[in-house]
Each structure stands twice: as C-alpha cells, then as structure tokens.
Amino acid sequence: MNDALIANVRPWGGEPVDVTVRAGTIAQVEPAGAEAPGKDPTGLFPASAGSGQAPGSTVDGAGRLAFPAFSDVHVHLDSTRVGLPFRPNDVVRKSLWSFIQNDRDHWREAEASVSERASLTLGRAVAHGMTRARSYAQIDADCGLERLEGVLAAREEHRDRAQVEVVAFPQAGLLLEPGVPALIEEGLRSGVDLVGGIDPCALDADPRQHLDTVFDMAERHGARIDIHLHEPGELGLFSARQVIKRVRALDLRGRVTLAHSFFLAGITESQRADVLADMAELDIALTTVAPGDRGVLPMLEIMDAGVRLGLGQDGQRDYWSPYGSTDMLDRTWQLAFTNNLRRDEDIERAFETATLGGARVMDASASFGPARGFDVGDPADFVLVPGELPAQVVMDRPGGRTVVHGGRVVAEDGTLL
Structure with a gap:
C-alpha cells in the first residue's frame, strides 16, 4: 500500500494543487497548501521531500507540471x-x-x-x-x-x-x-x-x-x-x-x-x-x-x-x-x-x-475524467516536469523529472530508485 502527498504540482499546467494518494490511487486533490503537510491529521504525511520517499511521505513538486506517466x-x-x-x-x-x-x-x-x-x-x-x-x-x-x-x-x-x-x-x-x-x-x-x-x-x-x-x-x-x-x-x-x-x-x-x-x-x-x-x-x-x-x-x-x-x-x-x-x-x-x-x-x-x-x-475499460488523470480514483502514476505549459514541455523536453508509480517515487532526475 503506497500512501503519499504529492505537494505543489500543476496538473497539465493548471493551478497548483496537492494530491493525496492512498493505496496507490488518488484520494484527494486540493489547492496547494490547503492542508499543511506537517499538520496532516492522519499523521501519514510528515514533512519530508526528495528522493528518499518512504511510505506515507510528502513529495515536494516544487511547482512543476504534473502529467499522467x-x-x-x-x-x-x-x-x-x-x-x-x-x-x-x-x-x-x-x-x-x-x-x-x-x-x-x-x-x-x-x-x-x-x-x-x-x-x-x-x-x-x-x-x-x-x-x-x-x-x-x-x-x-x-x-x-x-x-x-x-x-x-x-x-x-x-x-x-x-x-x-x-x-x-x-x-x-x-x-x-x-x-x-x-x-x-x-x-x-x-x-x-x-x-x-x-x-x-x-x-x-x-x-x-x-x-x-x-x-x-x-x-x-x-x-x-x-x-x-x-x-x-x-x-x-x-x-x-x-x-x-x-x-x-x-x-x-x-x-x-x-x-x-x-x-x-x-x-x-x-x-x-x-x-x-x-x-x-x-x-x-x-x-x-x-x-x-x-x-x-x-x-x-x-x-x-x-x-x-x-x-x-x-x-x-x-x-x-x-x-x-x-x-x-x-x-x-x-x-x-x-x-x-x-x-x-x-x-x-x-x-x-x-x-x-x-x-x-x-486497458480498454480505463476511463479518465475531466482532470485527465488527476481525478479521485485515478492511478497515482505521474511524471513531474519543470516548465510553464504542456506544449513548451514537449518542445523543450527538460530534465529534472520525478516519476511516481502507484504513489511511490521510482525515479528522480533520470536515476532509478
């Protein structure tokens, strides 16, 4: 079971949000900062960041764009x-x-x-x-x-x-x-x-x-x-x-x-x-x-x-x-x-x-709502990429990516974890 908070990301270049993951799927999407990671009432998400993600940890999106993997x-x-x-x-x-x-x-x-x-x-x-x-x-x-x-x-x-x-x-x-x-x-x-x-x-x-x-x-x-x-x-x-x-x-x-x-x-x-x-x-x-x-x-x-x-x-x-x-x-x-x-x-x-x-x-049965991979119930498989707009990301193909599979960080900046 992979629980995590993917904090301060912009799905498809939209407004910054925090994405709560439970059991490898999206459980909640809220405006960034609505729940301070250090004050999470469940105690699942102590403030931590970076590639050393542990179960129930916070991943700092740093305002990057977020896309389905x-x-x-x-x-x-x-x-x-x-x-x-x-x-x-x-x-x-x-x-x-x-x-x-x-x-x-x-x-x-x-x-x-x-x-x-x-x-x-x-x-x-x-x-x-x-x-x-x-x-x-x-x-x-x-x-x-x-x-x-x-x-x-x-x-x-x-x-x-x-x-x-x-x-x-x-x-x-x-x-x-x-x-x-x-x-x-x-x-x-x-x-x-x-x-x-x-x-x-x-x-x-x-x-x-x-x-x-x-x-x-x-x-x-x-x-x-x-x-x-x-x-x-x-x-x-x-x-x-x-x-x-x-x-x-x-x-x-x-x-x-x-x-x-x-x-x-x-x-x-x-x-x-x-x-x-x-x-x-x-x-x-x-x-x-x-x-x-x-x-x-x-x-x-x-x-x-x-x-x-x-x-x-x-x-x-x-x-x-x-x-x-x-x-x-x-x-x-x-x-x-x-x-x-x-x-x-x-x-x-x-x-x-x-x-x-x-x-x-x-998977022919897979369906995605208006948030295109960031609706509640969607798989927590994301790639976080620096940039301003999706089209710009395609043109520039930047590094500095974080890869999340089932709510767990599996790669950081080109390195497998």
Whole structure:
C-alpha cells in the first residue's frame, strides 16, 4: 500500500494543487497548501521531500507540471542495443525481410544478453517518466523462446516500477517456417499477455490462415491480440477489414490492437472514415510510432473518430534502426512534428496520446475524467516536469523529472530508485 502527498504540482499546467494518494490511487486533490503537510491529521504525511520517499511521505513538486506517466505501447525490448557501443547500420532496404534477416544475422553478437539489454532499456524509459509498456518478444524458428525469456526477465526486474505487457510476436511470419504456432502457444503458457500477428498478406501471403490461427490461439488462451500492419493502401485496408470481420463475429470488442496501420495514410478520406467508424464501433485500438517515411497517421482524425490511440518508441538503437532515446517525451515531440501540430491544444492531445491514450490501449475499460488523470480514483502514476505549459514541455523536453508509480517515487532526475 503506497500512501503519499504529492505537494505543489500543476496538473497539465493548471493551478497548483496537492494530491493525496492512498493505496496507490488518488484520494484527494486540493489547492496547494490547503492542508499543511506537517499538520496532516492522519499523521501519514510528515514533512519530508526528495528522493528518499518512504511510505506515507510528502513529495515536494516544487511547482512543476504534473502529467499522467507515459505509456509506451509499441516497443521491442528484445532487440534493443541501448547502452552498447554504437553499431553502424548497413542494412540495404529492399523489403521487410531484409530487416528481419539483418536482425537474425547479428542479434546473438550483442555484447550483453537479451535480458540485460531489455532491462537496461526499460529502466531508462522509466527514469524518463514511463510506467506502462507493451513490449513485443520475437518468437520464431531462429530464436525459439530465448528472446521472450529475456523480456519476461526484464519485466520481473522492474515489476515495482512499471506495468509491462508482453506480446508473443511472430516477427518472421506465422506460417513461413515450421513450428512457429506451437512456439507461440508455448509462449502463451509462459506469462505472455497478447498474441501477435504481422502482415497477413504481404509476409505470410495467406491472410485467412494467418488470422484464423491468431484469433484461435487468443480465444483458447483468453489472450488479447496485437497485429503489426505495415501493409500500405488498399492491401492494408483489406487486412484490416479481415480483422474487423473476425472481431465482430467473435465479439472481441476491446481486445484487439492494430499497430502501425500505415494504410490509413494511403486510402481515400471516405475509406478512412468508414474503417475508423468500424474500429470505434468494435473498440479496436491503434498504436503508432510517429514514423516519418510511411505516411503520417492522422492523429487528430483518429482521436475525433473515437478510436483508442497510443504511442510507442518501436525499436531502440537495434539492428533495424539507429534511432531511439528511451524517452517518451522525445517521441511525443516526434508525433506532434510529423502531424504538423502547431496549436497548443493539439500538442496537448499528442501528450495525451503518449500518456492516457496508451493506458487506454492497454486497458480498454480505463476511463479518465475531466482532470485527465488527476481525478479521485485515478492511478497515482505521474511524471513531474519543470516548465510553464504542456506544449513548451514537449518542445523543450527538460530534465529534472520525478516519476511516481502507484504513489511511490521510482525515479528522480533520470536515476532509478
């Protein structure tokens, strides 16, 4: 049970308040100073501050802005090279398979194990303000369950700092190599939360068998579904329609996510409106990594359609790409930039996608009131950031952050506690 007083913070840049936390959730929000910490009648909150937080202590927000903690809902912790020497990326981009093969050729050469790399990357993300993540774990004929085991070990190491979901992900296809569905099944018995899929037409070239296999495994194991959909234009729209058909037939509302969904940028406005309406009706979530080369997912249009949308960092300096900083505030800037957002209110919506949006992707039942993460009953997961306005924080991406998970400080100024 984590009880605390988060004193003198400005949620979303508003007026200063004190936030009382009990049992890891918000119990009260009052104007700053309404209850002097040293005079708290319960005796739970003796005046103290800083990183040495104890149960029932006070955290001095020092007038910083407070936001719901970040949610990274599309990250590949199993492939990260964060913290290792920079490795030049020389893959020749010919197809998705060229990237898959480049990773296969080199991932065992990494200077640290999968679990060590995944744990370091996850810890750095937490230190920047992230307390929720959905990570893919590659399962295929090459690596078996080795990469999954590394991600599960990292989740265990940071279990008190972050909530981490794991996807059993057939990165190299579900049907191209023998034994992959059986390996996915084994992963589902090892603590995995979601069944993954990828490009049913473009990679496996058998959308019916691919999707039937994914949905069958999910039903039998009571798991949710997360499908990478890189397919462009009409091809991606076809695959999305096949997913929609199965969600409707099996009544899997709120249990399916489509990742990337680049096709949305390559179809007509009318087609996009129709498919987004179907996704909203069936509560199919979307995640984006704010790409710069595949067409921009129209963030505002997706949100206005009522579709749950979350943000992720994808690979982190791995064998696919040299990009990645582990800081979700960097990726929030990228989301705003690629969508050409200029008004403060629109940039705040990008911030909401990176925080509450991801929380909704992970839990379809999650709902947040007008205080956007600071209503009584909301989880006490915050990041405190110096600054004046949310849009300015996105532009400047300052340090000096305090990260609170379940009412407990888990990182201070970039350092895990």
